Amino acid sequence: MVKKCNNTLKIDYKKCIVEERLLQIVNLENVNEADLVDVWAIDIEPRESRKVIDLIRCHTQDQDPINLQHIKRIKKSHDNKTLITVVASKELISDLSELECLLKKEEINYKSVIEDVKVPRIGPSTKELITEWSTKYWPINWNGNPNDQILTSYEFDMDLIKDLLGRITAKASSEQLTGNRFPIVSAFVDPKDKANVLFATDKRCNPSYNMLDHSIMRGIRKVAERQKANAFNKTFTGTTYLCVDYDVYTTHEPCSMCAMALIHSRVKRCIFIKDMPETGSLKVGSGDGYCIHSNKALNSKYEVFQWIGSEYDVPKLSKSTCT
Amino acid sequence: MTEDELFMRDAVRLARHALDHGETPVACVFVSRALREVVAFGVNATSRDHCGTAHAELQAIRQWQERWGGSGGASGGTGGEATGTGVPGSFSDLCVYVTVEPCVMCASALRQIGVSKVYFGCANDRFGGNGTVLSLNSPQSRSLGATPPYAAVPGLFRREAIMLLRYFYVRENDKAPQARSKGNRDINTRDFPPLHWGRYIGREEFGREFGSRELHRYDDDLDLAGDGVADHGIDWTLIDSRHDRIVDALTERLDTLERSGRYHFGKKRKIAAESNIIT
Numbered sequence: 317m318v319k320k321c322n323n324t325l326k327i328d329y330k331k332c333i334v335e336e337r338l339l340q341i342v343n344l345e346n347v348n349e350a351d352l353v354d355v356w357a358i359d360i361e362p363r364e365s366r367k368v369i370d371l372i373r374c375h376t377q378d379q380d381p382i383n384l385q386h387i388k389r390i391k392k393s394h395d396n397k398t399l400i401t402v403v404a405s406k407e408l409i410s411d412l413s414e415l416e417c418l419l420k421k422e423e424i425n426y427k428s429v430i431e432d433v434k435v436p437r438i439g440p441s442t443k444e445l446i447t448e449w450s451t452k453y454w455p456i457n458w459n460g461n462p463n464d465q466i467l468t469s470y471e472f473d474m475d476l477i478k479d480l481l482g483r484i485t486a487k488a489s490s491e492q493l494t495g496n497r498f499p500i501v502s503a504f505v506d507p508k509d510k511a512n513v514l515f516a517t518d519k520r521c522n523p524s525y526n527m528l529d530h531s532i533m534r535g536i537r538k539v540a541e542r543q544k545a546n547a548f549n550k551t552f553t554g555t556t557y558l559c560v561d562y563d564v565y566t567t568h569e570p571c572s573m574c575a576m577a578l579i580h581s582r583v584k585r586c587i588f589i590k591d592m593p594e595t596g597s598l599k600v601g602s603g604d605g606y607c608i609h610s611n612k613a614l615n616s617k618y619e620v621f622q623w624i625g626s627e628y629d630v631p632k633l634s635k636s637t638c639t
Numbered sequence: 640m641t642e643d644e645l646f647m648r649d650a651v652r653l654a655r656h657a658l659d660h661g662e663t664p665v666a667c668v669f670v671s672r673a674l675r676e677v678v679a680f681g682v683n684a685t686s687r688d689h690c691g692t693a694h695a696e697l698q699a700i701r702q703w704q705e706r707w708g709g710s711g712g713a714s715g716g717t718g719g720e721a722t723g724t725g726v727p728g729s730f731s732d733l734c735v736y737v738t739v740e741p742c743v744m745c746a747s748a749l750r751q752i753g754v755s756k757v758y759f760g761c762a763n764d765r766f767g768g769n770g771t772v773l774s775l776n777s778p779q780s781r782s783l784g785a786t787p788p789y790a791a792v793p794g795l796f797r798r799e800a801i802m803l804l805r806y807f808y809v810r811e812n813d814k815a816p817q818a819r820s821k822g823n824r825d826i827n828t829r830d831f832p833p834l835h836w837g838r839y840i841g842r843e844e845f846g847r848e849f850g851s852r853e854l855h856r857y858d859d860d861l862d863l864a865g866d867g868v869a870d871h872g873i874d875w876t877l878i879d880s881r882h883d884r885i886v887d888a889l890t891e892r893l894d895t896l897e898r899s900g901r902y903h904f905g906k907k908r909k910i911a912a913e914s915n916i917i918t
Contacts, residue, residue, distance in 0.1 A: 558690070572743060604780055
């Protein structure tokens with residue numbers, strides 16, 4: 317956990333703004349509506365609790381793809397005689413035999429496995445909701461608004477971000493000057509090879525491309541081509557699988573095709589400058605409000621920020637343009 | 640067998656071909672509605688291309704552009720507006736037959752180029768963009784500029800499409816560093832989830848598509864072919880045999896069509912676009 321006081325960046329937790337410039341784009345409706353995950357719980361005698369806690373510490377807590385720190389692990393059963401303990405999520409342990417095997421190995425005496433326990437994936441954003449969720453779903457700890465923790469844990473290299481936003485803005489302007497009617501530019505930064513930034517422009521008006529060659533689609537292709545070209549290059553230190561953990565900078569808010577392409581490519585973060593109120597698909601208020609990067613149903617996520625300062629003047633596009 | 644079924648069979652063969660080449664078994668054919676002929680096809684190539692966006696539909700769009708787009712460029716410089724009016728070679732003349740529901744990205748791409756209709760085999764539970772997760776094709780979706788909506792019809796060779804995906808996931812599991820328990824290796828060939836037709840098309844539309852005698856399937860979430868039929872309604876020879884020649888065969892069909900001169904895009908389309916402006 318990153319402590320708030322250790323973070324030297326200025327973060328406005330209420331408005332979700334970093335350094336007065338980067339607005340976190342997130343669908344808050346998702347946060348205040350519990351997203352439930354299946355977990356394995358067992359019914360135990362109180363004296364077994366120490367062993368079970370040890371098991372959780374050593375075998376499940378750190379390995380679990382679902383962070384369960386916000387829930388209380390133990391609650392009393394209805395008759396108050398035994399304790400119901402959450403061992404792990406069903407994403408960590410997929411079937412019953414696997415769970416039974418682990419419990420046997422750790423010599424845990426349990427009365428039964430309770431299969432249908434569901435807990436919220438993330439804690440609620442307000443203290444008021446804690447009581448409601450604790451009664452409705454499962455007892456929850458109040459560790460503060462989980463989004464504060466998320467914001468605190470993000471890393472921002474403000475100099476790098478400003479440099480790249482400046483460069484894509486300049487490139488977009490020069491695209492416009494040379495007659496590109498879609499002056500949209502994206503930059504792709506490999507976390508393992510930050511120096512070699514890949515830039516991509518929108519090519520839909522270029523006769524050798526097609527109308528789906530938006531800057532993000534082209535950037536993803538360029539990353540793929542670089543990886544293919546370096547498949548047997550032992551000195552290549554860059555990422556070798558998709559755009560895993562890439563940061564993507566783009567002049568205009570992506571359309572649904574591009575926003576989804578970023579999910580398929582497993583990028584970590586997207587920072588855009590100009591929102592597209594009609595055709596964008598990331599901001600709650602843009603387009604159909606898909607919020608593709610934080611859409612619960614799509615079950616994959618990346619961080620999104622909009623630069624809200626006036627430093628970068630990107631070319632204006634017609635409102636109906638998909639970027 | 641209907642023409643629609645024949646086109647989807649080509650897509651299923653291509654998907655089997657993808658499976659045999661280590662790719663996710665999803666494939667599609669693009670058909671000109673005016674000519675009733677295949678004008679492009681695409682196979683998932685995410686593994687070959689190291690690219691998470693090399694989905695079958697985008698591969699087909701690219702192939703279509705390369706073969707028929709000529710130097711005119713499919714973009715036509717309009718960027719987002721649909722072109723043509725259903726004449727051969729226009730976007731709105733295209734009908735897509737794809738084994739799995741297009742994902743959100745592809746569903747958006749198909750809308751942006753302006754295809755008129757999509758038939759898909761099975762739903763895409765995680766990423767489906769034609770009704771399962773989002774409905775990029777519906778009139779209610781307004782975030783794609785002035786592009787017209789398109790109809791999406793599920794169900795054709797659905798079980799075959801599902802089986803190919805099951806074959807694939809078992810192989811992937813075997814490759815995983817921590818192989819899952821052996822029980823998972825027995826592929827389920829019997830049970831298929833219900834098909835919630837209402838999510839994708841209206842009842843009337845279903846009736847027009849498959850005949851009013853089949854409406855009980857719509858009402859009961861049943862497959863077009865399925866339970867109570869021999870082999871669970873699955874054409875096993877279609878998915879259990881290799882189709883090593885399918886790519887060549889389809890390419891030959893495209894070559895023949897190109898030589899016949901019946902299907903154009905480049906110059907012809909430009910003329911069509913200009914005449915549109917005059918009228």
